[in-house]
Amino acid sequence: MAFRIWRFAAPQVFYPIAGKMIPWFMAVAAVLAALGLYIGFFVAPTDFQQGEAYRIIFIHVPAAWMSMFIYLVMAFWCAVGLVLNTRLSFMMALALAPTGALMTFIALWTGSLWGRPTWGTWWVWDARLTSELILLFLYIGFLSLHAAIDDVRRADKAASLLALVGAVNVPIIYFSVQWWNTLHQGASVSLTRAPSMATTMLAGMLLMALAAWAYSIAASFMRVRSIILERESDADWVRNLSEVKSP
Amino acid sequence: MTAATSLPVQRAAGGLRSVFLSVVERDLVLALRRRSDVLTTFFFFIIVVSLFPLGVGPEPDTLRTIAPGVVWVAALLASMLALARLFAGDYADGTLEQLALSPQPLLVLALGKILAHWLVTGVPLVLIAPVLGLQFDLPVQALLVMTLGLLLGTPVLSMIGAVGAALTLGVRGAGGLLALLVLPLYIPVLIFGAGAVSASAAGMSVNGHLSLLGAFFLIALVFAPWATATAIRIALE
């Protein structure tokens, strides 16, 4: 029974399955986002200290969480690929990276816009934002290294090793930056919400986080399908696909 | 390895230690033949550090504040510049392939190359940094902390950098790409290295900082040679 799961490691098997799952994940994302935004804008109360500006949290925190989660998942597939030498693992990692990078960018952008009314500057050197910036560099590094190497197999492996090195470093970097931040500015400058967040705010945030998760899966599945088609274009099963025979 | 066994015998026996030492020796000899490469890194470091007062102004208080960061960032950049040459020469002429094929574990050979690289590019930085620190009017105590920090930190930079250098072997635009890959990984070393100097200048304890730098050194020593060897094998495939 356990060995049946190996079937899904074949691009040929995974391709149609992923294709069927995409619309479902997009639908889930849309519904959760609608709920989350409704709660976020029409149920959650105004914040005592930050006024309405805090409502950016409903994008900023989910995006930040996803940026880190996607990196971990990406690193996981990189490790699987390096150890088991499965083509699809490398393809999945490559498919996740751009979505992760975009989530990181969104976290940074919204973080900046949140920091401006709250702290008065367009950029705040708080631990999380600074770590997000470094995470963006790690994503870009992964994609750049992969793009720079012509041989696909070597590119996959090199970028995967890099992703793993980065994954090991991310906690170290995060704690270093956090320490640096508290030393230089004191604990007051932080975009982390105070522990006593209204339940409705938390609910909205969690719903948006789940929506972001569903969206990320849909987007990366879409990307991986294109990657599969690109890499396996000589295979018979690709030539026999209905969408190829009659586009 | 008893005291009674002399070095030539150890070498002739072809043990792991002797191979390691011959790799180090070979790289040192090669580096000293191309002295210009070594000196370029050294002078780059000096120039970058000297640029900052010119950009920021000669106000002593400002300079004292920025000095730890400036010296450390310059050390990072100089270290990274030197990395391009770590494996490139051997990769081009096939020596790296020979090293990978040898019966000795590649990670030991890689560590040998890294050590030679650090001796030639890192140590000069460690030695000249306190002199440069004087330009910024840092107190003696802080200069000592800076030297010690760089002594611990520059090997870490070499080790982490070696992984990046191996990953980008023979790749288009390797220099810029290497910077993008490696500089984010340098950040913890920068934070605690520069932090130690600032703390010392402010009269605070540096034990925490230096301990962490020591910890980074040990972690790098454990993981980096292995990761470098893996990256070399990937590049040679």
Add this chain to the structure above:
Amino acid sequence: MIWGSASEFFAMGGYALYVWGSYAVTSVVLAAELWLLARRRRTLLARLGRSLNAARNPSQ
């Protein structure tokens, strides 16, 4: 309902630029991602279809 009127909602207590700036950029980024993905797939399928046709009908 927290908002007294639609204009209050859009004003966001004076923080309209920041709040709507965030949501707008996010929407644009995500829409762009989806559009780019769709375009990549379209181009790919067209190219595969063409090469398949050429293989089947070498005279054309």
